[in-house]
Amino acid sequence: KIPHKHAKLVLKSVGFVNMLFTFPIATPLHDLMVTISSSLTMLGLFYITVFVLKTKLHGLKLFCIVSLLIFYFTLYLFGAGDWGLLAVMQKVTFFCFMLLVLTIEYFTTSEDFQQNKPTPN
Numbered sequence: 001k002i003p004h005k006h007a008k009l010v011l012k013s014v015g016f017v018n019m020l021f022t023f024p025i026a027t028p029l030h031d032l033m034v035t036i037s038s039s040l041t042m043l044g045l046f047y048i049t050v051f052v053l054k055t056k057l058h059g060l061k062l063f064c065i066v067s068l069l070i071f072y073f074t075l076y077l078f079g080a081g082d083w084g085l086l087a088v089m090q091k092v093t094f095f096c097f098m099l100l101v102l103t104i105e106y107f108t109t110s111e112d113f114q115q116n117k118p119t120p121n
Contacts, residue, residue: 001110002051014044038075045071045097048104055112060103067096 002008018040025033049064074093077086 001104001108002048002113003110003115004051007047007051011044011047014040014047018044034078038071038078041097042068042071042075048100051113052104054115055108057108057112060108063096063100063103067093067100070096 002011018037021033021037021040024030025037027033045064045068049068052060052064055061070089070093074086074089077089
């Protein structure tokens with residue numbers, strides 16, 4: 001639904017590559033794969049947030065920002081080694097991301113993301 005062709009390409013590419021780096025997480029390469037996958041996820045979420053912030057969908061704007069903050073906190077827990085709370089926050093983060101994507105897919109239209117270009121005088 002995002003009208004910008006470059007952003008669509010980036011989001012599709014990030015999603016595809018992220019899936020490839022997510023599979024080896026259950027191997028001895030876990031820490032490296034988590035870092036790469038998290039960076040790609042953050043890039044994708046940032047792209048989505050930028051385009052949502054340009055809309056008039058105020059609830060979705062807040063949801064994107066909260067999702068970013070939750071993900072930042074989850075990454076902090078991973079780095080800090082707080083495994084108990086991390087296990088819970090991973091589920092919360094996954095639920096937020098899934099809800100965000102489903103909300104954008106089913107409760108927005110392409111017109112919501114159209115940029116109104118100012119007309120020259």
